[in-house]
Amino acid sequence: MTTDDCDIQIKGGVLVSSKEMKLADVFIRNGLVDSIETPGSGRKAKRTIDATGKYVLPGIVEAHLHPVYADRLETLSRAAVYGGITTLIPYIGAVKAWGVEGNLLDAVNYFMEEGARDSVIDFGLHCSLVASDLADLETTIPQICAKGVRSFKGFMAYRKRGMFLSDADLMRILSVLKENGGLFCVHAENGDLCDFLEDRFTAEGKTGPEYYAPSRPAITEAEATFRILSFAKVLDCPMYVVHVSTREALDVIGMFKAWGGAPIYTETCTHYLTLTNEEMLKLGSLAKVSPPLREKEHIDALWQAIIDGKVDVVGADTGGHLIAKKEPRFGDVFKAPAGLPGQETMFTVTYDEGVNRRQVSLCRLVEIMCEKPAKIFGIFPRKGVLQPGADGDVLIFDPMKQHTITAANQHVNTDYTMYENRTVLGAPEIVIQRGEILLEDGELKARKGRAQFLRADPA
Known part of the structure; x- marks a missing residue:
């Protein structure tokens, strides 16, 4: 071909796909x-x-963030x-603390409007379910799915924060999602056991950072995971x-994957792949996250x-607070x-x-940070891949560019980073x-208001 009807040619690079x-x-x-x-x-x-x-990679798809604390979609999309x-x-x-008055459908409308107004990149939505959302579940879930939001998160912990869902609640949610082609995303920790351990440590005056990880031991995550996957297997509901x-x-x-049944997807996060509980001992509550940072054996696994x-999928689970709020x-x-x-x-x-450090295939990273999240959340092949007909979302990545991470050079309101002074190659x-240049020569060229909402197709 000799036509010049295209807007952009990216030449000379190594194109990376999952294959x-x-x-x-x-x-x-x-x-x-x-x-x-x-x-x-x-x-x-x-x-x-x-x-x-x-x-030359597909643009990264980030499927786990909470734009409701120190940073909202405006600053998080810029940093992204x-x-x-x-x-x-x-x-x-x-x-209410996130700015929403009303029910879950109202929240979806609210954040669709916020994203369209403030985000500089395309976005979808997941819904978080708490006990107050359950009264009209059978009515609101179909309405929300019809708007293009099909993934719903529930918490097996956080009773003290009013977010805990009982086993009966969980089974009801799974049943409704199964009927409506939804996907359940679960925070799997045995909340009652975590609360029991926290209360016992507190009663004994053991409230320093060294007691946080022991209050949420690995077995609390394994037990809750077994329980929710048991429910999902019986009810034939996909799980994330x-x-x-x-x-x-x-x-x-x-084990559950080997037994067969509805799809089960596994996500981990960058901090669980790179940081240990030593950070909690050094930084105190700045390193507090749930589940807690673990030991090196878990990172290796x-x-x-x-x-x-x-x-x-690998995500960030961004939910940053200001240092002053972490007291x-x-x-x-x-x-x-x-x-x-x-x-x-x-x-x-x-x-x-x-x-760089573990010799993992870059193709594998593209699969779990581009292609798989796009497929799981119903936006593939529009996103997550570079092939004819896909959106022209491209990351040109320099593997030889070295830079040092500091809080001062991040583009968020949150005033610290877990990677202070870590030097990264790439x-x-x-x-x-x-097809629109968002970042070039270190300059952000994207402007808010250009983002498109991404409807999730049925699985």
Whole structure:
């Protein structure tokens, strides 16, 4: 071909998919991938981007964030672009503290409007279910699914925060989701056992950071995972187990997968792949997250599960608070809020740890950070892949660019990072969405109001 009707040609780079790495040129026209050509095809475009020596990836799909604390969708979407992310799927809900008055359907409408107004990149939504949402569940779930939101999260912990769901609640939710083609995303910890241990430590005056992880031991995650997957197997409902942090939970999921039934998807997070409980001892409640940071044996088990194809998605679980809100730091850490920042560092740190330090395949990272989340959450092949007809969402990644992470160079309101002074090899160079340059030469060019809401197709 010799036509020059395309808007962008990305030439000279190594195109990476979940299956292969190859030298190829990507052509984008009218916001979509128009063709993938072998180098030297003769095809031209209005603008040519030389990606020689770089990786050309689909834009990263981030499927686990909470834009309701120190950062909302405006700042988190901006930070996402700096981190190579082009699609966000946040968890939202009908919580007054998050700005929502009304029921879960009202919350969906509220955050659709906020995303359209404030986000600089395309977004979907997940709904978080709490006890107050259950009264009209059979009515609201079909209405929400009809709006293109099909993933719903429930908590097996947090009774004291009013988020805990009983076994009977969980079975009812699974039944309704099964009837409506929904997917249940579960926070699996045995909340009653966690509360019992926390109360016992508190009564004994053991409230320092060294007692946080022991209050939520690995068995609490494994037991809850076994229980919810038992319900799901009987009710034949697809399951997505969020932020898996332990070897034991991986074992439980593997057992249920071997038994067959409805799909079970496994997610872990960058912090569980890189940080241990030593951070809690050093930083106090700044490192408080639920489930807690674990020991190195669990990190190694999670990476092996990634290599073995047993992990489907890596997310950030961004839920950052200001340092001032994380008090008490070293006193009664049980009273401090849980949640970590991590939007901007999600892909670069996972890449550095996995590819540079553990020799994990970059194709595997593309599968679990682009393709799989797009498939699971009903936005594939529009997102998560570079092939003709897909959105022209591209990350041009420089594997030789070294940079040091500090709180000062992050683009969020949250005023600390868990990776302070960590030097990372590999960084986004250019980020494109639907053929529009969002990041180039370190400059954010995206403007809020350009984002599109992504309807989730039925599984």
